[in-house]
Amino acid sequence: MSDNNRQVKLIQRPEGEPAPDIFEVAEAPMPEPGEGEFLVKVLYLSVDPAMRGWMNAGRSYIEPVELGDVMRAGAIGRVISSRNSAFSEGDYVSGMFGVQHYAVSDGKGVHTVDPSIAPLERYLGVLGMPGMTAYFGLLDVGQPKEGDTVLVSGAAGAVGATVGQIAKIKGCTAVGIAGGEDKCNFAREVGFDDVVDYKAEPAGKGIKRACPKGVDVYFDNVGGEILEGALSRLRLxxxxxLCGAISQYNNADALVGPRNYMALLVNRARMEGFVVFDYAKRYGEAAREMAQWIQEGKLQAKEHVVHGIDDFQKHLMMLFRGENFGKLVIKVQDD
Amino acid sequence: MSDNNRQVKLIQRPEGEPAPDIFEVAEAPMPEPGEGEFLVKVLYLSVDPAMRGWMNAGRSYIEPVELGDVMRAGAIGRVISSRNSAFSEGDYVSGMFGVQHYAVSDGKGVHTVDPSIAPLERYLGVLGMPGMTAYFGLLDVGQPKEGDTVLVSGAAGAVGATVGQIAKIKGCTAVGIAGGEDKCNFAREVGFDDVVDYKAEPAGKGIKRACPKGVDVYFDNVGGEILEGALSRLRLxxxxxLCGAISQYNNADALVGPRNYMALLVNRARMEGFVVFDYAKRYGEAAREMAQWIQEGKLQAKEHVVHGIDDFQKHLMMLFRGENFGKLVIKVQDD
Incomplete structure (x- = not known):
């Protein structure tokens, strides 16, 4: 065990795309757990679109990361020493441990995970925040009914691929939107009935073709023109x-709202945002149901694993450039 | 009784603002009611923002007005001859009789109104479509709770003024938005707790001042920057x-969507459109409750009456320029 803790700190607020110089990789002394705390060896980090928002100053659903602080990230790790009776040495745990090799926690927002049921990285995917986002966003906010057409953007992403599969489980027609042949093939493989490749045809045209009856539920991960294309095909x-707007996150100058938002009026439709943390009390319920679906072979999980925190900015840009297939996870170090 | 029927026909689709030459005033022979039909002398016409949408070709919540047809309008009239057993000579009726002096109807969508309870023009206002729009839009879609802050744009308009008063009746704080001192005074007089004059201060700033706790329900009649200002102050x-977007109706080139629509996500908020016709079965219930409120002095009604259909285009532009106080109604002819 090293004496030092390698960390990635946010040292500058991004304007537009997160540039390499907004982060600093630095060594810090190994942290010491105080009374009621424990020390975690961080093994896997989640790379999420939401990170872009956390880097901005100002009001959002969660406090921004302060300049000079370790970049916030969801993570899986192993407890290596503990002064907290709820967590023991050797426990595998999930929590917001940040982009670093070691973290001290008081246990708030931390829960144990079982590596015998699923590989550790899966607890950052289908059995973690993206899975919860898909589950509650689709079922609670989208309220799909059997026979509905459910349209999902970011269909090859961690959230989108899960939304499509849950839609199928619920008896809906699932149509995905993704960019490029590889991503579209990936979306088809996980079970989407049809896929629109927005790099091969205009999104609006593709949505019209793939959703001839119109769209009952649109799960938006991207915003921009694809949101407009979906709005123009809404059913009554x-x-x-609204889950995210990755097309807009790095758009510092001119944020673009959906020009045809009045389609909501014409179609007596609603557009609703949600934040997955609000459902924290029901994560257990969702995880049990999704684990069951995985066991029955109805729900696939796929992680895209990259290595090392020194390249954190590059990994993050992979996500914004849409180069990942499935949930993007950083393997931080060997267990 | 004249032998001719004076009519205003739509002869061209507007681009942007409705220009005078898109309408034609013409005389037609007096129509004859067939079996099951009746003849109505049109007394009052409703001038509505929705008219702008009816003039466009293409899909909406209602068929467009065809070129060459009499312009569609809600109206109050008196039955002057009838071959329909449900409607008798002398009955006062409400229906979509169009911009003309006389209309034939088969009774579909027509109901009688009682001139002894309220002046006829009021059945185009609080006891008509604008009142129903305010009632169902606020109560069914907005779902205000006691103590909520309800923000309303177009606060001096027929719908907005009624929304504000119903919000007060339901125990909410009502904040209006209107343009110019006269309109703001009018909104205060009908009972808004505070009013933002978007011509005197930036809407966003005014909304922040008048809604220090934020906005629980925003009833949008205008779209544009005012919608953005409201979105930036939403509470959880x-x-x-979404009731209308009068700022956008004549905007042929570049429809503008709300750039900060992701405020819906941050605040777990929803934006929902509705069309008042969907509530037709419940109009009676709403009219009874609102008539009661009027009797109790809790709900005021005000109509802005202009005269004659020959100036229909000018009357319509009054509406789009925001020059009316209360419900804009055309008195067509003496009873």
């Missing part, structure tokens, strides 16, 4: 679930 | 009711 009483 | 779980 449709539900638009 | 806020509801945005």
């Amino acid at each position: 009483n449709a539900r638009v679930v | 779980n806020a509801r945005v009711v």
Whole structure:
């Protein structure tokens, strides 16, 4: 065990795309757990679109990362020493441990995970925040009914691929939107009935072709023109679930709202945002149901694993460039 | 009784603002009611923002007005001859009789109104479509709770003024947005707790001042920058009711969507459109409750009456320029 803790700190607020110089990789002394705390060896980190928002100053659903602080990240790790009776040495745990090799925690927001049921990285994917986001966003906010057409952007991403599969489990037609042949093939493999490749045809045209009856539920991970394309095909009483707007996150100058938002009026439809943390009390319920679906072969999980925190900015840009297939996870170090 | 029927026909689709030459005033022969039909002398016409949408070709919540047809309008009239057993000579009726002096109807969508309870023009206002729009839009879609802050744009308009008063009746704080001192005074007089004059201060700044706790329900009649200002002040779980977007109706080139629509996500809020016709079965219930409120002095009604259909285009532009106080109604002819 090293004497030092390698960390990635946010030292500058990004303007537009997160540039390499907004982060600093540095060594810090190994932290010491105080009374009621424990020390975690960080093994896997989650790379999420939401990270872009955390880097901005100002009001959001969660406090921004302060300049000079370790970049926030969801993680899986192993407890290597503990002064907290709820967590013992050797426990595998999930929590917001940040982009670093070692973290001290008081246990708030931390829960144990079982490596015998699923590989550790899966607890950052289908059995973690992206899976919860898909589950509650689709089922609670989107409220799909059997026979509905459910349209999902970011269909090859961690959230989107899970939304499509849950839609199928619920008896809906699932149509995905993704960029490029490889991503579209990936979306088809996980079970989407049809896929729109927005790099091969205009999104609006593709949505019209793939959703001939219109769209009952649109699960939006991207915003921009694809959101507009979906709005223009809404059915009566449709539900638009706002999960993210990755096309807009790095758009510092001119944020673009959906020009045809009045389609919501014409179609008596709603557009609703949600934040997965609000459902924290029900994560257990969702994880049990999804684990069951995985066991029955109805729900696939796929992680895209990259290595090392020194390249954190590059890994993050992979995500914004849409180069990942499935949930993007950084393997921090060997167990 | 004249032998001719004076009519205003739509002869061209507008681009941007409705220009005078898109309408034609013409005389037609007096129509004859067939079996099951009746003849109505049109007395009052409703001038509505929705008219702008009816003039466009293409899909909306209602068929467009065809070129060469009499312009569609809600109206109040008196039955002057009838071959329909449900409607008798002398009955006062409400229906979509169009911009003309006389209309034939088969009774579909027509109901009688009682001139002894309220002046006829009021059945185009608080006891008509604008009142129903305010009632169902606020109560069913906006779902205000006691103590909520309800923000309303177009606060001096027929719908907005009624929304504000119903919000007060339901125990909410009602904040209006209107343009110019006269309109703001009018909104205060009908009972808004505070009013933002978007011509005197930036809407966003005014909304922040007048809604220090944020906005629980925003009833949007205008779209554009005012919608953006409201979105930036939403509270958690806020509801945005999309009723219209008068700022956008004549904007042929570049429709503008709300750039900060992701405020819906941050605040777990929803934006939902509705069309008042969907509530037709419940109009009676709403009218009874609102008539009661009027009797109790809790709900005021005000109509802005202009004269004659020959100036229909000018009357319509009054509406789009925001020059009316209360419900804009055309008196067509003496009873």
